[in-house]
Amino acid sequence: MGILQHFAECKSLVDYLKTLSNHVVDDLFGYPAACLAIFRELPKLAQNYVLRILYVEQAIPQAVISTWVSKAHVKEHSEAAEAISTLRVWKEVTMQGGLAGWMLDHKFRHNLKVALLGGGKQWTKSTNLDQDSKPRTVKDLDLYALERWEAMLHFLTEKQQKSDTVSKDTIMTLTHAGLMEQDENNAPSITNEGFQFLLLDTASQVWYFIVKYLETVEQRGLSTAECLAFLFSLSFATLGRDYGTEGFEDNMQQFMQHLREFGLIYQRTRKAGRFYPTRLALNLASRNNKISLDTEKHKTGFIVVETNYRLYAYTDSDLQLALVGMFTDFLFRFPNLVVGVITRDSIRQALRSGISAEQIISFLKMHAHYEMIKTAHINNPLPPTVVDQIRLWEMERNRLTFTDSVLYNQFLSHRDYEVVRDYAQETGVLLHGSDQKRTIVVKGSGHDDVKRFWKRHSKNSS
Amino acid sequence: MEVESNLLIVVIDVNPAQKYVRSDSKQFFNCVDSVLTFCNAHLMLQASNKACVIASHINQSHILYPIEEREGVTLKPIRQVDGQYEVFLELEKSVRSQIKKFVMSDAFTSFDSTRSADSSGNFTTCLASALGKALCYINRKERELTAGEKLNSRILVVSGSSESTAQYMSFMNVFFSAQKLGVIIDACVLGPYATLLSQGADITGGIYLRPPHIPGLLQYLLWVFLPEASLRKQLALPPPVPVDYRAACFCHRQLIDMGYVCSVCLSSK
Numbered sequence: 001m002g003i004l005q006h007f008a009e010c011k012s013l014v015d016y017l018k019t020l021s022n023h024v025v026d027d028l029f030g031y032p033a034a035c036l037a038i039f040r041e042l043p044k045l046a047q048n049y050v051l052r053i054l055y056v057e058q059a060i061p062q063a064v065i066s067t068w069v070s071k072a073h074v075k076e077h078s079e080a081a082e083a084i085s086t087l088r089v090w091k092e093v094t095m096q097g098g099l100a101g102w103m104l105d106h107k108f109r110h111n112l113k114v115a116l117l118g119g120g121k122q123w124t125k126s127t128n129l130d131q132d133s134k135p136r137t138v139k140d141l142d143l144y145a146l147e148r149w150e151a152m153l154h155f156l157t158e159k160q161q162k163s164d165t166v167s168k169d170t171i172m173t174l175t176h177a178g179l180m181e182q183d184e185n186n187a188p189s190i191t192n193e194g195f196q197f198l199l200l201d202t203a204s205q206v207w208y209f210i211v212k213y214l215e216t217v218e219q220r221g222l223s224t225a226e227c228l229a230f231l232f233s234l235s236f237a238t239l240g241r242d243y244g245t246e247g248f249e250d251n252m253q254q255f256m257q258h259l260r261e262f263g264l265i266y267q268r269t270r271k272a273g274r275f276y277p278t279r280l281a282l283n284l285a286s287r288n289n290k291i292s293l294d295t296e297k298h299k300t301g302f303i304v305v306e307t308n309y310r311l312y313a314y315t316d317s318d319l320q321l322a323l324v325g326m327f328t329d330f331l332f333r334f335p336n337l338v339v340g341v342i343t344r345d346s347i348r349q350a351l352r353s354g355i356s357a358e359q360i361i362s363f364l365k366m367h368a369h370y371e372m373i374k375t376a377h378i379n380n381p382l383p384p385t386v387v388d389q390i391r392l393w394e395m396e397r398n399r400l401t402f403t404d405s406v407l408y409n410q411f412l413s414h415r416d417y418e419v420v421r422d423y424a425q426e427t428g429v430l431l432h433g434s435d436q437k438r439t440i441v442v443k444g445s446g447h448d449d450v451k452r453f454w455k456r457h458s459k460n461s462s
Numbered sequence: 463m464e465v466e467s468n469l470l471i472v473v474i475d476v477n478p479a480q481k482y483v484r485s486d487s488k489q490f491f492n493c494v495d496s497v498l499t500f501c502n503a504h505l506m507l508q509a510s511n512k513a514c515v516i517a518s519h520i521n522q523s524h525i526l527y528p529i530e531e532r533e534g535v536t537l538k539p540i541r542q543v544d545g546q547y548e549v550f551l552e553l554e555k556s557v558r559s560q561i562k563k564f565v566m567s568d569a570f571t572s573f574d575s576t577r578s579a580d581s582s583g584n585f586t587t588c589l590a591s592a593l594g595k596a597l598c599y600i601n602r603k604e605r606e607l608t609a610g611e612k613l614n615s616r617i618l619v620v621s622g623s624s625e626s627t628a629q630y631m632s633f634m635n636v637f638f639s640a641q642k643l644g645v646i647i648d649a650c651v652l653g654p655y656a657t658l659l660s661q662g663a664d665i666t667g668g669i670y671l672r673p674p675h676i677p678g679l680l681q682y683l684l685w686v687f688l689p690e691a692s693l694r695k696q697l698a699l700p701p702p703v704p705v706d707y708r709a710a711c712f713c714h715r716q717l718i719d720m721g722y723v724c725s726v727c728l729s730s731k
Binding site for chain 2: 032033036039040044045047048051052054055067068069070073076111114115116117118119120121122123124126129236237238370
């Protein structure tokens with residue numbers, strides 16, 4: 001279940017920033033785009049606080065801020081204050097007269113104002129960029145991004161890897177992220193985590209992949225903060241508009257080549273002098289971000305699930321079929337449609353390979369067909385019976401729980417048995433006791449204690 | 463699964479007859495600056511937030527932002543000139559340039575001369591029609607939603623004109639349709655007490671506020687009007703002003719304390 005934990009750790013930007021060292025975060029505050037992204041991640045109440053004190057250049061007593069919310073919502077207040085403090089957006093200071101106060105980080109304050117009101121420098125030198133002779137439309141960019149991203153996912157799923165479709169850097173990142181590992185033939189092959197990765201939605205995949213990639217950039221001689229700031233700037237760019245590459249140093253040019261490989265930006269040639277951000281890069285850090293790369297061949301919403309456990313997948317993409325096939329038995333295949341059925345066996349097979357029921361359900365939800373979303377309840381387009389049954393099948397596997405324990409048996413008398421059993425019960429370590437067989441099972445942690453008691457008891461009685 | 467977004471429509475009064483504009487015209491630009499920053503702050507909260515700015519003038523109202531793309535007209539893309547986020551820059555530039563047009567135009571400058579006064583004698587702002595436009599805009603945006611999307615809309619009116627009771631009927635129509643659509647109407651009044659707007663805010667569940675200090679407008683906007691409806695419940699906001707619920711007489715357009723209601727058409731006399 002590795003990826004679930006890893007994924008939870010860096011699921012949101014806030015959690016990711018917590019894993020970074022102080023100086024990286026401090027560097028990030030130097031970029032307006034990064035400040036904007038961090039601001040967007042704050043809880044709503046916290047955003048309100050920050051905006052209210054954005055123009056106050058001095059510390060504010062904590063007591064004053066706490067009066068900004070009504071009495072009934074003290075809990076929300078402390079949560080918001082906590083969220084701001086953990087990101088070090090404000091610092092605790094002692095004011096005159098010993099009052100505890102908060103003061104916004106001056107770098108953050110300055111750069112958030114730059115993002116909001118202007119000033120400072122632009123992040124690309126594209127003001128004087130002339131018209132692109134062959135401009136790319138949004139549709140072109142979507143196609144390109146999808147093609148690049150699918151190439152990577154394909155590479156993950158393929159049995160016989162042809163390493164010409166993706167670059168060495170991509171493979172390196174995939175291996176670093178634990179999505180692939182070297183098998184005995186020294187060829188990369190997919191891991192359990194890799195399968196779980198495939199079931200995530202595209203936005204989460206991109207974010208996870210980029211986070212893992214960023215972990216490796218230091219080795220390549222790039223600064224994490226600089227790369228992150230570039231990504232944030234990129235994520236606030238406008239789709240379908242070109243930006244100039246002029247003025248970027250060599251190491252950032254190299255970073256851009258990597259992003260180009262992953263499909264986050266489009267460049268016609270390496271020396272084109274301009275690049276376009278794609279949909280994959282937009283709102284990268286946003287929590288409830290949904291990327292829909294809809295093209296004619298590839299639809300995001302393509303699955304219909306019926307209450308009779310039948311599943312219809314309107315697609316002919318091999319990748320999507322491979323994903324659906326992980327937990328479905330296929331019955332028929334037509335040019336644009338595949339009919340399958342969800343059975344206990346097919347689900348159990350998926351569960352055995354480390355996929356959780358929640359992941360299957362979220363995958364189905366994510367790819368639910370437009371018609372299903374329209375007719376059913378908005379937050380739950382799937383038939384409830386199927387969802388419940390998938391959960392039940394998962395729970396079936398969790399009927400046994402394992403505890404370290406010690407068995408006591410062959411008591412000489414029923415009296416001895418009772419004394420030990422009562423003692424174990426009192427100290428709360430008794431797991432099982434059978435009067436007929438005179439056996440007791442206690443937790444491993446309580447074994448020493450019970451043993452001592454028994455020695456003392458037998459000494460006293462003899 | 464559900465994607466929520468907030469649409470904020472700001473109706474800004476650009477009528478030069480407003481009292482605070484007449485006393486010091488610089489204040490008007492200060493007020494525009496504050497409103498622009500406020501709109502950008504709204505866009506800053508969430509990536510999915512949307513904003514729209516409508517200018518309300520004598521006998522006309524115009525949508526200043528977003529600029530609709532018309533066929534055949536290609537807009538020149540606005541490039542970043544400094545560290546400001548592109549979307550913010552776009553909003554600011556388009557609103558500023560169009561307000562400039564208003565200021566330069568005849569209707570604005572000729573106010574002091576007697577020329578326009580005699581033509582109609584009407585200096586009141588078309589707030590009701592601007593609000594109507596805002597509601598139409600909201601309605602259109604709601605229709606454009608795809609399944610699984612939700613739009614929370616609200617309207618903020620920033621105005622300093624003394625309202626005319628001549629628009630009483632249109633105001634009431636707007637308020638009740640807003641209530642039906644679930645749209646909140648907030649009023650930030652920079653002039654004397656506005657009876658109708660305070661009624662509208664009360665009907666739709668919005669906030670009516672008269673900032674005592676106009677140069678500090680931005681701080682009031684950020685504090686009171688920026689939080690969305692769900693967040694407002696948690697905040698300690700200024701207490702609501704008692705609402706004057708007097709109706710306007712249908713024949714003379716004056717607010718009356720006591721009147722007669724026609725049992726057939728419900729008009730008051």
